[in-house]
Amino acid sequence: MKRKGLRFYAKIYCKILAQDLKSKMSYRADFIISTIGMIFTNIAGFISFWILFRNFPSINGWGYYEMLFLYGFSLVSLTPVQCFFDNNWSLRQHVYTGDFIKYCFRPINTFFYYQSEIFDIKGLGQLAFGLITLIYSWIKIGLGFTPLMLLKMIVFLITASLIMIALQNAAAATCFWIQNSFYVLDLAYRFRDYAKYPITIFSPVFRFIFTFLMPIAFIAYYPSLVILRPDKVPLLSWLSPIIGIAFFWLSYKIWMHGAKNYSGTGS
């Protein structure tokens, strides 16, 4: 038997993805309605943001376009978790009914096998909205452009995604131990809304919580500082890629630990 490396998993993922997209598009009405729904969700989110900032020209020294930048940044960085890890939402159901056991019988990584089952296409619309917002605000702020900035941008977008994925993995994995884990997952999901705002607007207690306990400040705020305020970047910003990888690894371990101890229900 050959060793199962990254190429092996990438190949299988692409196959499942291609088939999944094909079957999704064959349900045309379903596909169109969910696309329209996704567009409206994004427009609604944008409008509420716009109304807010018509009334407050700046928050704690953050101007309109800077806030827009944060908003776009968080939309883009939330795309991978939406697209690739959406099956975490059903984990609770699978575990509760005992269906999860089927993921234990394949000779591949359980986490991979589980997450590969669902690809949420709605995330792509979010990505488009996010990118447009990000580029628009980038131009309006007049940040200029260097290859280094682009590199920084990509690294920190990946970092932010990893943190969001980690948060969701860990929250979903709680269902291996507690029955009502939906609230944990929902809490994690709701907290990410706060990621759109500069952390300095919160009280010191929440600033601490969002930095060290629920690290949502790393989703948009700390990474954006590197681009927006290059002259006063805190150490935490530079550390965030490492923190992102560490958090992701930790959440993966928690998830796998739960899956390993899973014993199923009677049949």
Next chain:
Amino acid sequence: MSAIIEIKNVSKEFKVLNRREGLKGSLKDLFSRDYKTVKAVDNISMSIQQGEIVGYLGPNGAGKSTTIKMMTGVLEPTSGEILVGGNIPYQNRTKNAQEIGVVFGQRSQLWWALPLVESFKILKDIYQIPNEKYEGILKLYRSLVDIDPLLHKPVRQMSLGQRTLSDILAAFLHDPKIVFLDEPTIGLDVAMKSRIRTLIHALNKERNTTVILTTHDMGDVDALCKRIVIIDKGKMLYDNDIDHLKSFFGSYRTLKIRIDGELKEQATLIQKELPQFSVSANDEWISVLVDEEKAKVIEVLGKLQHSYNVKDMQLEEISTEDVIKKIYEEGVQ
């Protein structure tokens, strides 16, 4: 011939919280550390050869699923040794998974939205099945069942029977040494049951695959298994040939009679009259399981004829179902 599955003195214990009744009890449970240990599987040993079909039987909650989960590597035994194809399943779950196939009667393991053939192609990649082997097995499948109408149908549009059939085909696809079938015919109609039995039988013969079959349907057992293992309350009750089992209860015969009136009510009356035998009733017949060492069937019939107007009667040798039922109730003497 060496054993493909070797189980030695295996036990599995679960810790269960002692639950109290009522709301007050539930509140106390929140803080309670009052656990009791439940033995789901208690000191089981068996050895299964390559190519055997073994019926693994027992009433609900007997510990069947727990044993299967230990053999597939999902659960770790509390004590004892399990070797499946030379691997310790719990320690080498991935390696073990390559060598086995699993089917759960009610839970499809295929990709819900994908046509069967696409599921097969993904499995081909996951199990790294070489092309010629894959083509070979598809050819075999074609010769055994009419799979072409199934291949391009998404799994979610299939009937339960088609889905079970597909799941079994998928489980055998990578030519595993062992296939575990957990109630494969549950909820299926008679014709589909028979198709599935024929398929399992043929695959076992063709590929010499070991099959571990748990079921509550004695038709499955009669059609497929030479050997059966029975467990109850975690303990092994029986492990031998199915013919041997029948000779255990050779002195038993079932007397079926038809009389006037509501059969269920009459059966209770007859049961009172014949306390030493078990009496049951269905829509057409009242059945009395007679132990000929205690009383001859003719005597029992005479006795019944005396007090009831017997319109029709049948005599049957004991069926596997009755034997198993007796073992569940009384154990092997």
